[in-house]
Amino acid sequence: MADRSADQRPSSAWAAEAALTELYAAHWHSLVRLSWLLVRDQQVAEETVQDAFVSMHAHWSRLRDPDLALAYLRRCVVNASRSVLRHRTVEERYLVREATARTAHGTTSEPSAEDHAVAHATGDRLMLALAGLPRRQREVLTLRYYLDLSEAQIADALGISTGAVKAHAHRGLAALRGAVERVS
């Protein structure tokens, strides 16, 4: 770091950068994965979250607090992921990914993929059923069970009331239960 330029920068710039670095270290992976769960496209997910971080940095003077900044990041990510999903092409691509994800990520070869599928049959059905839920329900359940957010945090991230969060969670879980039990 050149001291020269350091002197020229307002100290808030340093604070913003420190916050950025810290939040990146702590939350980059989970936010990208959150976005990935919503959009099913790693590239888009990374770019979405990258954009969120840049935006957070630009707004640091209003945030000034890691918790507020994290909440801001989550809102950005969920909003942007939702916008992406509106685009049909991505959804189509998602279906393809869905079908190919296991081999595509190379976690297993075909025979063991089957073992894997058997071992996680319920989980796979859940993921499929989750993908079929209305967007809101899917977002609520993903935030709740992937990020383990509270109802208030989910409400904040989605810009809805906690009552609505409860309702979406309830309906979503009921639908998932139905889906799993129908098959088994």
Added chain:
Amino acid sequence: MNDVDLERELRDALHREAAAIVPGDRRAAILAAARATTDHEDGHRGWLAPVASAAAVAAIAGGLAWGLSQDDEPRTPLVPAVTTSRTVGPGPLTPTPSPSATTSRSPSTAQPSPSATTTPSLPATTAPSPSGTTGPSLTGPSLIAPSLPGPSVTGPSPSATPPLSPPSTAGSPTSAPAPATTSAALPAYFVGSVGDSTSPGRYGLYREFLPATLPLGATDAERARAAVALAMNAQPLTNLEPYLQPWSGTSVTSVSVTGSRITVTLDGSGPTGFDAAQTRLAVQELVWTAQAAVGRGTIPVTFAVTDGSTRLFGTYPTSATYNRSTAAQGGDQDLAPIWVMDPPRGRVLPAGSSVVVTGQATVWEAALRWRLSSGAATVASGATTASAGAPARGSWRVDVGPLPAGDYTFVAYATSARNGTDVVAQTSRSFTVR
């Protein structure tokens, strides 16, 4: 299953699912973009700024620019969706109840008054560079306008110069209202992820043939310029392919061709935020594209930048000549290991006749695997052998037989020599049978 079990299963499944990807490291790019944004507000060289965020938005917006493939419907209704994608920044800051939540058609949801953001001063003061249009993605709707009119929504019949960077390409002589034009498919190379799950940061060049409208009897220089313009705007493809946009905000001013030299003149030296491997490929992308469009072999390429820069990406001297590295130098290594060449992107094939997919590959022991899917179902899969194994580049061909009408995606991939299971290269191509 009781509630507790269901919740546990769901939590486990989500975590397992999330673990399927390994996010790449973008810390440096984020910091660079964040600093550039800050500088921007201070009034310095701001146009370099939010390359990264521009890339993100472009990726989001990407697919609608081209009337690609299966989807013949007018894309116009999607415009609002793009607009709302700009809310990445400002949206959440003003937590209006349910911002943009349910009304996908309403562009107004994207307008949490630009004044709510802290970056509103950007566009007005720095707009002259075309990057101004892609740059400050944070400020919202007004900025999206310039990028929309370009790509004609109906697709492959764009205006004389590629739809890409409207402002600066528009004024050149080649795009004058010449009455006689012809459409051509021009080769354009793009820097894209090679699909290596063990090393997600690996990139290589992919070639696309993209439609362009050229004046009748276009010169080599005109062809090259149009092709380079296509290659420099990866945005329309980023929703479909893992392509980078290393030339975001930069466009080609002119290309001149002699028997021994191709000179490409750009209006900028390239954005910041890309690493050395990426920028090297970004330069190679232009070299391959220009040479391919001229079609007279590996004529050395040199660059000029109208703003007086002497180094592309601050690294590669414009005074030097560039060439695609030869096969002896391992030149093919700049190409992504697997290409699908046929059927072309978005092609509609007749039902009832055999579908043949061909491509090139540089893969270990020439072993290539493939999978054909339609919607969520895998229709067929198999393995094939390229005509040569790595380090050579072989060609390959898969006959998947006649297919019922539908939309399909063909995925070609190679697995690691080490364990035979890690996917080390992968690419895909979608087509329709009707």
